[in-house]
Amino acid sequence: MSPVRSAALAVGLVLALLVAVFATRDSSRDRMTTHLVGGVAPAVVGMAVDGSIWDLDDQRGRWVLVNFFSTTCVPCIEEHPELVAFAEAHASADDVRLVSVAFDDRPAAVAAFFAENGGGWPVLVTDTGRIAVDWGVVAVPESYLVTPSGLVAAKVAGGVDRTGLEDLLDQVLAGAS
């Protein structure tokens, strides 16, 4: 084979390999939203809408669902009843706690939203931008399941429903046992 043909063949092979590699990669958006799982949960500390201070580190020993939302986002509004149902289902056992982080929202609007739609878990309204950046939140709603030891076990981008959350919890528990 002539040198020119060999070179053309080599270039062609390299190009084909590159196309195959890049075509089978996760999308950029997917990679941006999944890198936190398996790592230590970033800090979640701030003032809740009722004026109390809430700290994720105080919840060690319990599962925590960290939910990022906004009162003006439609999927967040749609998922809220499911979160209420999930919280109520675990209220007596107190094995999973919820905390919501109001992203790019006003405290007064958050208080009114919870007063109207229910939900008795803490909702952080201060330092929320910093917390969202620490967690790499790209679009609300996003929810993260944090293990009792403080690791991020799973992430749900988009709205959640109670059944899905229960299944997710079961999967993570099964994987951990």
Added chain:
Amino acid sequence: MSRRLTWLVVLAVVVGSLVAAEQAGRPPLTNADRVHALAGDFACPVCSGQSLGESDVPIARTIRSSIRTMVDDGRTDDEIRSVLVARFGEDIDYTPGGEGLTGLVWVLPVLAGGAAAVGLGLALVRWREGRSGGQPPRPLVVGGVLLVVVAAGLLVARTAGQRPTGGSLSGDIRSSTRTLLVEAGVADPEEAIVLYSQVLEVQPSNAEALAYRGWARWRNGEGLSARSDLDEAVAVDPAYPDVRVFRASQRHSDEDHIGAAADLVVLDGLAAPPIVGDLLAASRLRERIAVGLASDGDLLAALEVLDSGLSADPENGSLLAERGWLLVLTRTPELVQRGLDNLDEAVVVEPGDPHARAYRAVALATVVGRPGDATVDLEVFAAVDNPPVDLVDLLVGMGLLEG
């Protein structure tokens, strides 16, 4: 032979200089410049083809604010890059790293260039071995020249294309414009306007110079050009806290209370340095904007701008006092009670605050009919050195203080 060597040396010096100039880069002049430059280096995570600097979606604004905080904290560009990549993944970084698949972006051009150079060299050797005194093959010469010209042209475009007016090819003008900004900061308005204009000649998109020139022009009575500067500064860097305060003040003076409140609400989401909060507290700008909104009949908007400030500083006695006072003024029993609660909180967090004391005294004595309960507040107010004139007038007008 010596002539050929000379040309080679010239070529090496030219290309080497361009490469060195490109590598040296031009550091941003101010923190605002650094934030602007860094924001342009990262992708907005939820946008298609927009950088953080170009996008105005909430997450982009939030990340820009985070970048600003890190810049103000003195962190280096590399540290900030590492933090953002760690939180959002390497795809947020427009400058690809040297590891993994993205390393190919750096490696492939080098390999391609190396292969081209080797190919050219081999072709030259073959031509020399087989020549019989004639000229080298024309495509070979043209290819070699094109290779050098394209490489040099790209480097020139990247260096000279971004060179600011007055800057040299490899020059760093940080000290001169920084000095101008510092000098302008202590100059009287007229001189400051000249100094900021000099900075803007060098760097037309310097948000700091635009904002402060606008503020100086405003103080100098040049309303039209001041508004233009402030609006442009906001457009250049929507996350620059200082300009939000300046424009809020300008808009309040223009009786655009809604616009002023909007700027303050944006400011509250920016993690502004403490001096901005001090400036707001000293000028009572937020409180005055809230009063303006309430006077226009927009009590809800007035409460929102106060609540926005309270969300960042929940124990701000002045804001609590103003909130309480506006509610008391409604004279609606339920709101009056909430207002009194706010005034009580204000007195708890700042017992010597003259506004909280005066407002509560008036509320107790004239609105809820408990003049005896106002005595303590009036005594504390009387002990305040140089109390605000408007409060004295208020109390005298209500018959609670002797004129």
